[in-house]
Amino acid sequence: MSKAGAAVGRAAFRATHAKTGGKFPPKKGSAGAQPHGSNEAIIKEALRSLDPEQSKIEAAKNPNIVLADEALNENWVNDGNGGMKPATSFQEALDYLASRNAQLFRKQTANDYELTEIVVHLPDNLCIDDPVNVSYVLDENGKQVISEKTGQPLTKPRRIARDPDEARRYFNDAQEFLTEHGIVAGGHDGLHWRTDQYSEHRPHMQLGFDSYAVDPKHPGFLRNEFSRKWFSHRDVVYPDGHPKAGKSVSGKVKLSDYQTAMREHMIERGWPVEAEIDKANEGSYLGKKNYARADNNRIIAEDRLAAAREQEDQNAVDLAELEEADADLEERTQDIAQRETDWLTRKRKLDAREADLDRRDQETADDRLAAQNERREAESLNAAKRAEIARLRALREDVERDLAAAGPAPQPPSYDDMRAEFLGEQSAQLTAFAKSRKRPDGTTMLDDFEDWARAKHAKLTRQGQPVGRYETWRDRTAAAQKRLTMAQLNDAPMRASERDRGHGYGE
Numbered sequence: 483m484s485k486a487g488a489a490v491g492r493a494a495f496r497a498t499h500a501k502t503g504g505k506f507p508p509k510k511g512s513a514g515a516q517p518h519g520s521n522e523a524i525i526k527e528a529l530r531s532l533d534p535e536q537s538k539i540e541a542a543k544n545p546n547i548v549l550a551d552e553a554l555n556e557n558w559v560n561d562g563n564g565g566m567k568p569a570t571s572f573q574e575a576l577d578y579l580a581s582r583n584a585q586l587f588r589k590q591t592a593n594d595y596e597l598t599e600i601v602v603h604l605p606d607n608l609c610i611d612d613p614v615n616v617s618y619v620l621d622e623n624g625k626q627v628i629s630e631k632t633g634q635p636l637t638k639p640r641r642i643a644r645d646p647d648e649a650r651r652y653f654n655d656a657q658e659f660l661t662e663h664g665i666v667a668g669g670h671d672g673l674h675w676r677t678d679q680y681s682e683h684r685p686h687m688q689l690g691f692d693s694y695a696v697d698p699k700h701p702g703f704l705r706n707e708f709s710r711k712w713f714s715h716r717d718v719v720y721p722d723g724h725p726k727a728g729k730s731v732s733g734k735v736k737l738s739d740y741q742t743a744m745r746e747h748m749i750e751r752g753w754p755v756e757a758e759i760d761k762a763n764e765g766s767y768l769g770k771k772n773y774a775r776a777d778n779n780r781i782i783a784e785d786r787l788a789a790a791r792e793q794e795d796q797n798a799v800d801l802a803e804l805e806e807a808d809a810d811l812e813e814r815t816q817d818i819a820q821r822e823t824d825w826l827t828r829k830r831k832l833d834a835r836e837a838d839l840d841r842r843d844q845e846t847a848d849d850r851l852a853a854q855n856e857r858r859e860a861e862s863l864n865a866a867k868r869a870e871i872a873r874l875r876a877l878r879e880d881v882e883r884d885l886a887a888a889g890p891a892p893q894p895p896s897y898d899d900m901r902a903e904f905l906g907e908q909s910a911q912l913t914a915f916a917k918s919r920k921r922p923d924g925t926t927m928l929d930d931f932e933d934w935a936r937a938k939h940a941k942l943t944r945q946g947q948p949v950g951r952y953e954t955w956r957d958r959t960a961a962a963q964k965r966l967t968m969a970q971l972n973d974a975p976m977r978a979s980e981r982d983r984g985h986g987y988g989e
Contacts, residue, residue, distance in 0.1 A: 491605020493748040493755035494741055495656070499712065500524060500597045502590045521597060525575045528599070528677050528688045531555040532569060544682070545626055546617045546640075551681035554646075559675045566676060575675045575690065582674070582692055587703035595708040597674070597690060602656045604649050604685040605755055609641035616640050617683035619778045619785075627782055630789035638781050641684040652753060653678055653687040659747040660689065665740055667695040667707045712736065 503520060530536040531552045541547040558566040559574045562581075569575065579597065583590060590596055619627045619636040629636040643649035657676065659665070666672040674690040693712070697705035709715045713733040720726040748755050916928030 491607035495602045498599045502596045529557045546683045554680035556678040585704040587700040600689045602687045610644045612640035612642045643685045655751045667693045
């Protein structure tokens with residue numbers, strides 16, 4: 483049955499070497515062996531499907547392990563009789579390693595390489611995409627990578643064997659090459675365990691073997707030929723006729739030769755794989771994790787490129803929208819500026835009106851206050867006037883009462899009274915004498931005297947000068963009235979005797 487297919491895949495293997503106890507050599511740029519790793523840890527990772535709990539532990543570290551497919555994995559250990567038997571425990575693999583180490587003449591040191599793990603992937607042309615599950619792209623720390631394009635975990639198609647029986651035959655042919663064509667120093671006895679993995683991203687076979695071979699100097703013992711197989715060694719040189727004849731063959735050249743021999747072997751077995759060496763990966767010394775890392779980096783780069791292109795397209799759309807938005811914003815800015823100008827104009831008018839109203843309010847308040855003050859003053863004046871009117875009325879009543887009590891005012895003296903006052907006690911004799919004195923015109927001295935007296939009386943009464951008793955009466959009446967008025971104005975009581983003192987009433 484031909485194994486040829488429409489596409490051509492790649493036949494290759496990748497090797498990882500661990501020093502005594504399962505310690506991996508230092509990475510580039512680091513010092514000393516890696517702090518993690520042991521023979522037991524290596525075996526438990528490879529043969530994990532022997533224990534469901536171990537499968538869960540490894541799945542927590544590797545998101546691409548599909549626990550539901552762990553049952554598809556097949557595990558074997560060397561039976562010690564030239565064959566392989568199904569593995570039942572991790573301890574079987576550890577015991578076989580211990581038995582091999584016990585056969586070494588020179589015991590292992592910490593710097594000696596002890597266990598090599600080889601990984602052989604099923605060629606991609608013998609795989610199909612899993613219709614159910616996908617694989618996750620992981621970063622350098624084994625964490626899921628978030629797609630820059632979608633924002634979701636970045637995935638890649640999970641590959642499964644198109645035919646499990648075909649996959650098993652491919653892995654059997656690869657094992658045959660490794661154990662029977664000098665890659666494994668001790669041949670089949672150097673093979674410790676094998677596991678065919680169908681639960682990860684892509685079907686692959688993992689082999690654990692040592693580099694021990696028969697010690698020619700010590701019959702019945704083994705020696706470690708790791709350097710002879712993988713590094714430069716003085717016993718492994720270029721043959722005669724070669725340009726570098728006699729010089730040690732480097733580890734890189736050895737690995738390249740191994741890869742070429744494997745391709746030729748698999749093609750000879752009828753598998754549709756490439757015949758030419760992939761120059762980009764010639765001499766590659768990567769483990770399955772490094773291979774997966776390189777594949778993940780490729781997918782991450784493609785995702786970033788797609789995201790960048792999509793972002794570039796989106797940027798173009800955003801730029802157009804931004805330009806349109808800028809134009810709209812400019813128009814709105816001008817409109818807002820105009821509205822702001824109108825608003826400021828209205829505000830100035832409103833401020834002016836408000837100031838005018840404030841002024842009017844202040845004037846109104848001032849006028850109201852002035853009116854209130856004037857009203858209070860008017861009320862105070864009115865009250866004072868009413869009080870004054872009341873006082874004057876009372877004064878008038880008092881004066882009228884006092885005048886009524888004082889009786890009628892004395893009358894001014896008559897002429898006869900004044901004549902008598904003027905002539906005094908001699909008036910009769912003087913009158914008789916005056917009458918006896920005749921004048922030529924028939925009048926007497928008495929007539930002249932009478933004319934003089936009347937003229938004097940008229941003059942005196944006309945000029946308001948006091949005459950005898952009249953002068954006394956007038957002066958005393960005026961003085962009494964003055965005292966009475968002052969007493970009333972000062973609201974001081976005055977007795978009638980005090981008021982009439984010196985007036986002559988009753989004197």
